[in-house]
Amino acid sequence: MAEYFAGNVTDYADGDRKVVDCGEHEIGVFRIGDEFFAWHNRCAHRAGPVCQGRIMKRVIEPVADDRTTRTLEYDAIETNIVCPWHGYEFSIRTGRHQGSGRFRLRKADITIRGGEIYVRS
């Protein structure tokens, strides 16, 4: 399994993403806070370029004590990557689809050595 250089830790600001060509594969590397995550650029739905989609906070709909709703809101913690083909949304932290655990992104190995990031396909 070949290893590919994905840049330095300092190349990534919080919320950044870089898609890396790894031979026949592509891997998306994401930074959320001080954590890094790597996913194959292949949507669990139709193999679309999921890692090249928009990064967006998860949408939630708060329900009040009286069971009514008023606005949609963005989740303060959970950030999703949205497949640009069909809109499937996956947690960048877990790779799980927002609506169903049947759909998950394929994880890629990620290693940080001396401030350098490496991924394996």
Next chain:
Amino acid sequence: MNLQGRIGPPYSRVQEITVHTDTRDILAHARRNAIRRGLQDMFVVDIDAHHVETVSWKEIVTYIEDPVVRDNAIRFQNERLAAPPYGLNGDLGLRYQSVGGRIPHQDGQRETVEETGVHRDVMLTRRAMDSLGVDNMVVFPTPMLFLGMHPQPEMEVWLGNAYNRWLIDRVLADDDRIKSLIYLPFNTPREAERTVKELSGKKGVIGFCVTSTRNKPVHHNDYMRLYSMIEETNKPLAFHAGYHWQDASLATVNRFLGMHALGFVWCNMVHMTNWILNGIPERFPRLKTVWVESGLAWVPFLMQRLDDQFLMRPSEAPQLKRMPSEYMNTNCFYTTQPMETTHPKALENTLEMIKAETQLLFASDWPHFDFDLPQEICDLPFLSEQAKRNILGLNAARIFNLDPTPVKKLATT
């Protein structure tokens, strides 16, 4: 730092797909998967793709036949500040298909097209065909899908026919692979007949289209001469579905997800029910209808529903010599998209009831948010190899009289 570190990370050329991204980059994975599945050697027809005709509205209005309306439209497009498309009804800003920009290609294809020898829509369609793995692509308009609800029937005639003539001149003339099911101004039957008579023989016109969002009964006697004329051409008649926020039967639906899920099916369920129960297939046995962009799950539901009710009330549909479902899977054809795939057993049953091997036609609906790919047909485990080839293109070749020789350029573009 190893060697790779010294030469820099191999970042992909496209980091984020936006409304400016080239179709070939958006669909790079589709092309790769099409090659892997051997689509280069299969004849693939996409019966339902779209372009955004309102981008070219300034050109289209110059094709309006009525000289006064044409002049009014040209001045409107030239002089009115922030002019919307002249004369076009629709839902203005109620267009939420892209899920707030999450699916960029639905909002806009603002990519660079440097070739100037042909219309921009020709180039965009070529890029899509050679990325998806398609030999022939049928293009439909988009905002004009609402035109059947226009409060002025004559405006449907002027705009529908202007679009047809513009499309024939500017798009169909320049690429043999691009086809059209020409727009019929169905709310004015005599004018629809005129359209059939004048345009059915034009290059690239392989059939006719009724946009399904309309309140005209498809079984009305006013349409019998039109159906006779279409039957004589031996070209199919398509009912292209759509939604409509002003549909009173859907007035409580507040989410686009719900409106889209129901609206795109409901209109065709109503038309199909009237089509069958009024015996149109008995009256026009050689007339082939194609039911477009309603997905497939509605078909077995309606088959079961109509069959059960028909057996209890045959006196209300006395023209029928067979069960409603038998007309639905012999006289009628269906396009695949958006194919409901989350319940595989239900899909298998659906395709069996439809008689997919002979009645089903692949459609992508590119570039819309719920577009499908040819590879989805290749990957269905319960279909024979022949059935897959039929659905992907050979059924279309048969009913639209197309040359089934693959001409796409998957491997070289």
